[in-house]
Amino acid sequence: MAIxxxxxxxxxxxxxxxxxxxxxxxxxxxxxxxxxxxxxxTCLAEGLARLGGQSWPVLxxxxxxxxxxTRSQWSTYWLIDPLDGTKEYIRGxxxxxxxxxxxxxxxxxxxxxxxxxxxxxxxxxxxEGAWYQAAPDAGWAPIRVAAxxxxxxxxxxxxxxxxxxxxxxxxxxxxxxxLGSSLKCCLIADGRADxxxxxxxxxxxxxxxxxxxxxxxGGALVDSHDWAPLxxxxxxxxxxxGFVACARLDGAWREAWKxxxxxxxxx
Numbered sequence: 001m002a003i004x005x006x007x008x009x010x011x012x013x014x015x016x017x018x019x020x021x022x023x024x025x026x027x028x029x030x031x032x033x034x035x036x037x038x039x040x041x042t043c044l045a046e047g048l049a050r051l052g053g054q055s056w057p058v059l060x061x062x063x064x065x066x067x068x069x070t071r072s073q074w075s076t077y078w079l080i081d082p083l084d085g086t087k088e089y090i091r092g093x094x095x096x097x098x099x100x101x102x103x104x105x106x107x108x109x110x111x112x113x114x115x116x117x118x119x120x121x122x123x124x125x126x127x128e129g130a131w132y133q134a135a136p137d138a139g140w141a142p143i144r145v146a147a148x149x150x151x152x153x154x155x156x157x158x159x160x161x162x163x164x165x166x167x168x169x170x171x172x173x174x175x176x177x178x179l180g181s182s183l184k185c186c187l188i189a190d191g192r193a194d195x196x197x198x199x200x201x202x203x204x205x206x207x208x209x210x211x212x213x214x215x216x217x218g219g220a221l222v223d224s225h226d227w228a229p230l231x232x233x234x235x236x237x238x239x240x241x242g243f244v245a246c247a248r249l250d251g252a253w254r255e256a257w258k259x260x261x262x263x264x265x266x267x
Contacts, residue, residue, distance in 0.1 A: 011116030040082030085181030095180030101208035111212025124216030145247035146191035167260035185210035
């Protein structure tokens, strides 16, 4: 599949950049950007422009200054995060990913998440299914969520606040794992985790590809306020609301989420 091959090329570009030589800068929001981010962005942007002869626009974390007046006219476009988990990459972890999603009418209809260090790939189409490939020469295996008890909660290493801890405390026997980038959603999609709560701000490119994978596997990624699937390019801001990624929209998790909201001010 051409889109998977392109994601692997971007991942290879990331891996080629030696960390000892990696220059890191801060963007306007104080988040880090490296030469690897830029190399992967260039690879994806140029490749998507040629892919299948399509002329769909590309919106990337590294080129996100497209005016809302322009973006609001898009019905179909590529939404990419060339290197999701830059902080993990900088610290020498392998918990970062290349994320590419195709958005149509505010919904992700295709998503690819590639883990550059291991070359693993998760692919999802919400209306068709989700698949996992362990290596470039391996076959594709269908994946499916598998909710278990006690609940396996996966959280960010860098964004685990008091409210997240309150939610964990509200889930009896919760088992907690830490992981970087969109790989948290991929763990839920392939049955190795159940729940990923995120209270702090994220951007649309952080979630779109993983949402397509998770929905294709039978899970959900929903706005924590109205429990509807996240929508993309539906407003001027590119920030997501708080959300829940989960194997199923379980009532007990909703109650725990409500408890975390009412208790967040005291923890």
